[in-house]
Amino acid sequence: MVKSESSQQPAVLNFHNEKDGRLTLELQGAWVLGASRPSVGLVEQQIKAVSPGTLCFDCGALQHWNTGLLLFIDQCNCLATKYSVELEDRGLPDGVRCLMAMAKAVPEHENEGEGPIERSLFYKVGSRSIRIVDAANEVFIFIGEAITALARFAVGKARFRWADLWYTVQQCGAEALPIVALISFLVGLIMAFVGAVQLQQFGASIYVADLVGLAMVREMGVMMTGVIMCGRTGAAFAAQLGTMKVNEEIDALRTMGLSPMEFLVLPRLLALFFMLPLLVLFANFVGIIGGLVVSLSMLDITFNQYVNQIIQAIDLVNFSTGLIKSVVFGGIVAGSGCLRGMQCGNSSAAVGVAATSAVVTGITVLIIADAVFAVIFNILQI
């Protein structure tokens, strides 16, 4: 704003030593931010050299000033305190004096013990362990409360809005169909394609149907749907609940005597419990269609052969393993989303963290659960 004025002189600092121990700083020209200004180091040198009793200012030739001058005066203030020199501000412009007085009106906030304190190794290990235990506790409390809420729902005592349930069902059911269809179709297609190349060498290409059918029904259908829903719906749950927390909407429920667990978490849990098996059924079907497309176009397999082979390959036991898993996966996806949402801090950044951590937690737990199921099914020999 001031830069354009061509008549401006550069900032100049002159020192005048007077006999009575006064050091006068004569400020000339424009003392503005952005233009070059004499450094406060000069003043320090001068103070060291002559060790004056008082520091004075002469601003007779001062043209223009802004925060640039204020910073300089503030630094002079610090120097004056450091070398116990008195600072006389009479020579400064009125505006500078007033602003400096305002800046000093409220004493600096003292951070009591909040600074970075060097802790011992034992302290660090201990506090980290306590934090891990606390985090685990929170998860167990959440699971416990969720089960209580489900139990209250089972006996018809849970309070929540049915409209919320239907809305969530629509969100994570019908509206997820396109993406689930696309991914499952491609997964079926890819598996058939990879399998076909190998099986053709042995003249066993009809077994592409077994491969695609079993893999979809037992593993891929439920796994892919779980991962998709985790990224799609789990993150959405965490973000929704997190934002509600930031806006104090969850506090508003609590003070009204309504349990956020029943009111917010329960409908979301229920919606995914019911919707994920349906989505998995759909995914299985679409994946098998994907295999059919490859079989018809690349291999000499007819529609009837493929369908017959599928029907032989997939029995009810195989089919139900995927569906059993899907119910559990639904709980995992909704649970991790809601847990991270409810744990959300009080800022918009925390909402992002909650959404990220919901997806990470969800997918990790999904994979672990899938492994556990694989072992259990192996032991049961199904």
Added chain:
Amino acid sequence: MSEPKIKVTNLTAAYGDFVIMRELNFEIQRAEVFVIMGGSGCGKSTLLKYLTGLKTPAPGKGSIYYDGKNFNTASANNRRKLMQRFGVLFQGGALWSSMTLAENVSLPLEEFTDLRPREIREVVSFKLSLVGLKGFEDFYPSDISGGMRKRAGLARAMALDPDVLFFDEPTAGLDPLSAKRLDDLILELRNSLGTTIVVVTHELASIFAIADNALFLDATSRRQLAVGNPLELREHSEFENVRTFLNRGASSFKAD
């Protein structure tokens, strides 16, 4: 004097290990307008969290009594029952953003009363008209201004004709006329329905207009400095902080 509606004894307010206020002792009488005041960041809103049951004092760190019953040791069920008799207006309104204003106000009515849908609708539009929002029933919180959200939050807080109404900075961010209307409404609720009202604020005009009693919290000493009628405190408080605060800084110049 009859039994106080709310009694706080020796309460320490803290976030984890970080103590915000200690040794809080005060009583709030039935049908009284009680103001909690103090400079920014002194823990007014935190204290409100304790009073509304969002935070519970750590064991041995004080107690809060409602009608002589200990709020903190009450069973979860009793606590919930007590809390249903509260109305709370949060700083930003805290309306449920997925619901319309009418749904926001009607939710407590649907959950806690046996009113028929038609009666609920009537109550809702009456409460909204009390805060000057008649005709906005089908608006979503995101469609209206911050001040309107706050007023809608008040309509929701009043939905069940609560025994105790808590306000967190009700007039902050409102234009002077709306603020005046809100102050009038607070007094009217107290006078006509006998509601006990607890207000967290630092708006002096509001404090002098509505408060019967006030509690002054001091951020530096982390203690309560004074309890009493704000007009008396302004003139006769032994603490200069309190007089300065209530005079909007005027007395500090007198003291110089």
